[in-house]
Amino acid sequence: MGQPKSNNNQNSLKNVAIIMDGNGRWAKNNKLKITKGHEKGVGVVKDIVEECVTQNINTLTIYAFSSENWSRPKSEIDGIKTLIIKAISDQVPELIDQRVKLNFFGDIENFGSKIINKIDKAHKDTFLSNPSLELNVALGYGGRNDIINTSKILVKKVQDREIKIKDINEDIFSQHSLVPIDNIDLVIRTGGDRRLSNFLLFQIAYAEIMFIEKLWPDFTKEDFISAILTKVITTYTIRKLIIFIGAFKYDTRIFPNGSF
Numbered sequence: 716m717g718q719p720k721s722n723n724n725q726n727s728l729k730n731v732a733i734i735m736d737g738n739g740r741w742a743k744n745n746k747l748k749i750t751k752g753h754e755k756g757v758g759v760v761k762d763i764v765e766e767c768v769t770q771n772i773n774t775l776t777i778y779a780f781s782s783e784n785w786s787r788p789k790s791e792i793d794g795i796k797t798l799i800i801k802a803i804s805d806q807v808p809e810l811i812d813q814r815v816k817l818n819f820f821g822d823i824e825n826f827g828s829k830i831i832n833k834i835d836k837a838h839k840d841t842f843l844s845n846p847s848l849e850l851n852v853a854l855g856y857g858g859r860n861d862i863i864n865t866s867k868i869l870v871k872k873v874q875d876r877e878i879k880i881k882d883i884n885e886d887i888f889s890q891h892s893l894v895p896i897d898n899i900d901l902v903i904r905t906g907g908d909r910r911l912s913n914f915l916l917f918q919i920a921y922a923e924i925m926f927i928e929k930l931w932p933d934f935t936k937e938d939f940i941s942a943i944l945t946k947v948i949t950t951y952t953i954r955k956l957i958i959f960i961g962a963f964k965y966d967t968r969i970f971p972n973g974s975f
């Protein structure tokens with residue numbers, strides 16, 4: 716069984732996920748090697764984490780490397796691995812200062828012992844029972860694989876008579892998924908493409924999805940604030956509209972039949 720995961724409230728913006736796309740195009744536009752694009756992208760993560768803490772966001776879940784990204788050239792993958800190690804070394808002290816808890820999820824085994832050890836230590840060093848923000852990093856993650864693996868775990872538990880088929884529900888499924896958060900309120904994808912690329916399929920069932928043209932290395936705190944404000948205003952407006960329509964619906968002086 717996994718740890719209890721953060722709660723969701725569909726009327727508030729507490730759990731944000733980001734598909735950080737566009738590093739390659741940014742590097743190309745600036746006549747730089749792709750690794751430089753990824754490096755610039757890591758710096759943006761630092762800014763957005765700071766802003767999440769300021770904005771009282773509970774969880775930020777970021778797509779750092781997908782299961783499909785293993786098909787990229789070895790030189791690019793090696794560059795990303797080196798960056799992961801450097802990013803953890805550089806950023807963990809600041810994460811501790813900001814009370815940010817760092818979690819990694821995905822097929823991390825494939826990244827090798829150096830990264831696994833680094834991740835384990837970072838997880839321990841940032842472990843807090845009441846953090847200001849949980850930063851969840853998807854590494855070697857694929858949503859379809861996660862659903863299939865979770866199904867296998869549950870089937871095995873049924874076979875071993877640990878649970879009954881009738882007990883399987885959304886909560887049980889979420890608890891056995893690799894993803895450390897049950898429900899995402901807002902997904903942001905930078906880079907202009909309008910797809911999910913196999914990210915968090917089960918957890919985004921009710922998420923608002925925003926596609927932003929800017930490439931990830933150009934994304935700023937201001938862009939992030941504007942995205943979360945748009946989501947909050949949309950939610951607020953819809954809620955107000957429902958209350959407004961409800962008031963009309965039940966105001967029998969205006970609509971004697973209770974309808975409009």
Ligand code: IPE
Pocket residue numbers: 735736737738739740741779780781784795906
């Ligand atoms: C996303 O940027 C980062 C990773 C997938 C690791 P890309 O490298 O996909 O950038 P574009 O989409 O080619 O511009």
Ligand code: IPE
Pocket residue numbers: 734735736737778779780781783784908910912
């Ligand atoms: C999504 O970007 C994955 C990450 C940001 C880690 P990709 O660039 O890999 O996605 P596709 O290939 O455009 O769908």
Ligand code: MG
Pocket residue numbers: 736737738739906
């Ligand atoms: Mg891309």
